[in-house]
Amino acid sequence: MRTPLRDTGALGAALLAPPAVAAVLVPFRTDLTNATMALILVVVVVVVVAVAAIGNRAAGAVAAVSSAAWFDFFLTTPYQRFTINDGDDVETAVLLLVVGLVVSQLAARARRLEVITVTDAGYLARVHETAQLVQASGSPDKIVDHVRRQLIDLLELRDCRFEYGSLLGHPARLEQDGSVVVARGRWDVERRGWPDGEIELRALAGGHYRGRFLLQPGPAVPPLQARLVAVTLADQTGAALDTAAPRLEQ
Incomplete structure (x- = not known):
């Protein structure tokens, strides 16, 4: 730092x-x-x-x-x-x-x-902005792209992309509690930094998988609060995709 x-x-x-x-x-x-x-x-x-x-x-x-x-x-x-x-x-x-x-x-x-107070206000603003976009926009792609850009800024990523469809491979995963799991074992991200390779952040809705963000971490490890906000943004994306799914299948 x-x-x-x-x-x-x-x-x-x-x-x-x-x-x-x-x-x-x-x-x-x-x-x-x-x-x-x-x-x-x-x-x-x-x-x-x-x-x-x-x-x-x-x-x-x-x-x-x-x-x-x-x-x-x-x-x-x-x-x-x-x-x-x-x-x-x-x-x-x-x-x-x-x-x-x-x-x-x-x-x-x-x-x-x-x-901390100012930072938390910033996190809340991100979640609120995304929620407004989910309500106002009928385009899942627009929401995905918005959240992708939010994640890059929030987690200080080198890059981020979104994958629709089934899960392929076994990358490290950012969990709902903000922790990171590698090969079914918990990774101490605060002490060891990000694991190598892309990190998966799933977009879920009601327990159903709707896609995933694949994060390319930068050198800095964001605090737990930022990781929890990232999970919330991914969940908002999953909810938007879940709502849009019946229309897309017609």
Whole structure:
């Protein structure tokens, strides 16, 4: 997976902001209490955590560690050394680290939950769009082609084709629960990636086979939610083909 630009920016801010603020406080270190200086650095952590909320957990953790380290280096005796002699300074540094870590991870988790919500809304939109097409269109071929394109985008496939008629061969199969089966054995797709070759996704209606999509996977393995949506789209295709079958046989 590539690192998004915002993640890189968050890591940069996490590395650079705490030492910059600590350096600014150097002229005042004899006048301010360690607790006050640590509080200022906590504010820096919170700012960086705000960046981490649109970045990732690593950015928040780096911000917390960086703040504690530079607090020690610039603002506690002996200065310009990563050493702390005073017990109160040790306590302050540890609290600064713990608070920064906890808050940063909470912010990163909040961002992750937001991404899941947006992603789920996107999945729902795909299912709704296909359902509308099934109701409005009398052309099974149009529905098949629409779902085929949806599957390519949803599962990040290299390609996808649809086969009508009887089952031939024994390719790997994407099951109703989102798992993958190879030669009657379950394949750990999260750990091992997609199996080699095409993967079958059957279009069923009331337990009756109406055709299958043959997926050509890309390098990325989509999450379980995406695979379950793919199964739902295939079922919608099966229902459309089942409805159209009497007309096509006349």
